[in-house]
Amino acid sequence: MRKLIVAAFTSLDGVMQAPGGPEEDTDGGFAHGGWLVPHVDEAFGTAMDELFSRPFELLLGRRTYDIFAAHWPRVPADAEDAGMAALFNGVTKHVATHRPATLAWQNSRGLGEDVVAAVRELKRQDGADLLTQGSSELVQRLLATDMVDELRLLVFPVLLGKGKRLFPDAGQAAAFRLDESVASPNGILISRYLRQGEVRTGSFALE
Template sequence: MGRVVVVENVTLDGVMQAPGGAEEDLRADFPYGGWARPYADRVMAETMGRGMGRDGGMLFGRRTYEQFHGFWSNRTDGNPYTEVLNRKPKYVASRTLSGPLLWQNSSLLVGEAVDAVAGLKRDVAGDLVVLGSGELVRSLAGAGLVDVYTLSIHPLTLGIGTKLFGEGAYGTMELVEAVPTTTGVIIASYRPTA
């Protein structure tokens, strides 16, 4: 049986929107895109790399899938993440996309995302890693399908932006592992307990 592992960059105030680049997600005129980039270091790369090497697949919402496809699918710079992202099975939850999907090893989930992911957990060995995809994460969390949250908690607050956990998202978690980076980011893995 597989596990759903949510991997997110978040600020101290819980914002997850557009950590990678200025143009990544401009919804609601978000002005702080790319906020996570100054905090990248060797420790973060090594820690995230270990997780990427595990068996399983990737889960994406449509917006994140399209961004990742546009950025990663044609890279030729030798980045080790490129090979992993191209090789791994990718499952996409979308109400608007139709198949076939262009990025190799990509499949569109059929039906409601929560039901499809519950089926994947039964059928796929290894981790089903969700990157970004906030709406999908909130749906899976609400259905009790998230097994682990690996959060790169950045030492800043933004005050605005889409948050990982929405209003009324009550839950308790148990710390599994915490790794500090040289830039003040804490990479913390949590297991939901309720």
């Protein structure tokens, strides 16, 4: 059985929209695209290398898929990120889309009409872990249906105020255990959380 890992870049207030560039996603008039870039440091690179060092298949929403498909196949063979391009081009991409016939990027597959059922079936199979990148709407559906086994969060020291968020307003209650966490020199909090049972409660009230 495979694990489903949500890997996400977020601001302190939970916004994950357009971390990599001004024109990446301007939906809703989002004006802070590229907010991640000034904070990138060696620890960020190490975390990314570790994330992609084990076998995985990508689980993507359509918007993120289109952004990736417009970039990674066009990376020159001698570019600095050519290795990442080769990795992303080669892995299987499972995509939430109503237009599966338009998935032209190699090794891409549509998830079908019932995305949640399709992901459940993928998780039941043997094979590489399923890894999300971006894809806020898809990630929120996965969190709301308690399908996420692991969270890999990189939280950046910035407040963005508005934008697409990681966690749904009406999500599934779930407990996670902090497995590891490190703060980078530029203030990125890099953390790994593992799903752990139900939410426990208590009380500070006096007897």
